[in-house]
Amino acid sequence: MRKSYKDNQVLRGINFEVEKGTILALLGPNGAGKTTTVRILSTLLGFDKGTVTIGGFDVQTHADDVRRSIGLTGQSAAVDELLTGRENLVMMGRLYHLTKQSAHARADELLEEFGLVDAANRPAKTYSGGMRRRLDLAVSLIATPPIIFLDEPTTGLDPRSRIAMWDIIDRLKQGGATILLTTQYLEEADQLADKIVVIDGGKVIANGTAKELKARVGKDRLELTFGTQKLFKSAVSVLEKDIQETNADNKSLTIVLKDTNADVKKTIDLLAKHELKFDAMAVHKPTLDDVFLALTGKQAKDTEGK
Numbered sequence: 510m511r512k513s514y515k516d517n518q519v520l521r522g523i524n525f526e527v528e529k530g531t532i533l534a535l536l537g538p539n540g541a542g543k544t545t546t547v548r549i550l551s552t553l554l555g556f557d558k559g560t561v562t563i564g565g566f567d568v569q570t571h572a573d574d575v576r577r578s579i580g581l582t583g584q585s586a587a588v589d590e591l592l593t594g595r596e597n598l599v600m601m602g603r604l605y606h607l608t609k610q611s612a613h614a615r616a617d618e619l620l621e622e623f624g625l626v627d628a629a630n631r632p633a634k635t636y637s638g639g640m641r642r643r644l645d646l647a648v649s650l651i652a653t654p655p656i657i658f659l660d661e662p663t664t665g666l667d668p669r670s671r672i673a674m675w676d677i678i679d680r681l682k683q684g685g686a687t688i689l690l691t692t693q694y695l696e697e698a699d700q701l702a703d704k705i706v707v708i709d710g711g712k713v714i715a716n717g718t719a720k721e722l723k724a725r726v727g728k729d730r731l732e733l734t735f736g737t738q739k740l741f742k743s744a745v746s747v748l749e750k751d752i753q754e755t756n757a758d759n760k761s762l763t764i765v766l767k768d769t770n771a772d773v774k775k776t777i778d779l780l781a782k783h784e785l786k787f788d789a790m791a792v793h794k795p796t797l798d799d800v801f802l803a804l805t806g807k808q809a810k811d812t813e814g815k
């Protein structure tokens with residue numbers, strides 16, 4: 510699909526599929542087009558060219574069917590500040606035509622599931638950021654939709670709340686949901702997603718599993734740290750041709766490994782031969798940050814307004 514605002518091309522031909530029962534992460538920096546994509550997929554926004562099918566329904570010709578199949582948690586919260594958590598849930602249940610009784614039952618179920626029982630009768634404006642995010646997600650799940658859109662579900666959460674949210678998302682998948690989530694966090698996509706679509710400047714720049722994306726950047730790296738400047742300098746002169754990076758301050762150096770086991774052994778043997786002892790050694794696997802760097806030639810960064 511393509512989408513422009515006046516002459517600003519925001520989506521320049523985005524194309525991907527999400528398999529039923531899986532999680533797809535749409536990964537990209539600020540302004541990449543994540544929210545625009547989610548809004549189009551969830552029928553909130555029109556687009557210029559292309560086709561979008563959600564659960565077998567065309568978003569342009571069967572928007573109502575699409576809406577009945579999806580739950581959406583947006584980047585900006587949709588809960589009513591003045592209502593309590595329970596009231597928010599019950600109200601949304603009534604909007605979805607649940608009977609009064611089933612709306613209350615479903616609200617209780619969700620309060621339980623999202624760890625909000627204790628706060629259920631407090632106005633949402635008294636909730637912390639993490640609680641609000643959980644309530645937001647709970648509200649979007651009132652009608653147990655089979656397809657769920659989550660726009661940056663963990664942005665702004667502390668590490669513990671983030672892990673709790675990951676847990677919730679994983680349980681939704683275990684329950685059979687198909688999920689599209691957006692994130693700026695490579696490690697989040699790595700953790701949750703079966704497939705990752707990396708977008709930048711309104712274009713898909715990579716598409717695959719975390720493992721496949723990492724394999725595209727390839728190589729493991731060996732990092733060696735030495736106890737003194739003298740040892741560090743001697744090691745640098747011995748290993749010189751293999752070294753990709755040195756850091757004189759913390760006396761460490763990095764070697765990119767072509768054959769992980771053989772190259773580590775070769776390096777250690779060479780140091781032993783010269784009686785150079787290292788302090789610490791680590792083999793690093795490539796991260797999705799490395800992937801982004803390799804794909805775009807730059808760190809994931811804000812492209813807003815460009």
Ligand SMILES: Nc1ncnc2c1ncn2[C@@H]1O[C@H](COP(=O)(O)OP(=O)(O)OP(=O)(O)O)[C@@H](O)[C@H]1O
Nearest residue numbers: 514519537538539540541542543544545546813814
């Ligand atoms: N209503 C609008 N009118 C004009 N330009 C818009 C509009 N909405 C979004 N844009 C532009 O479209 C581009 C993509 O925005 P979008 O919100 O989809 O990015 P995003 O990937 O969700 O970013 P973030 O990580 O900051 O949420 C941005 O350059 C933004 O300024």
Ligand SMILES: [Mg+2]
Nearest residue numbers: 543544545584
């Ligand atoms: Mg966004």
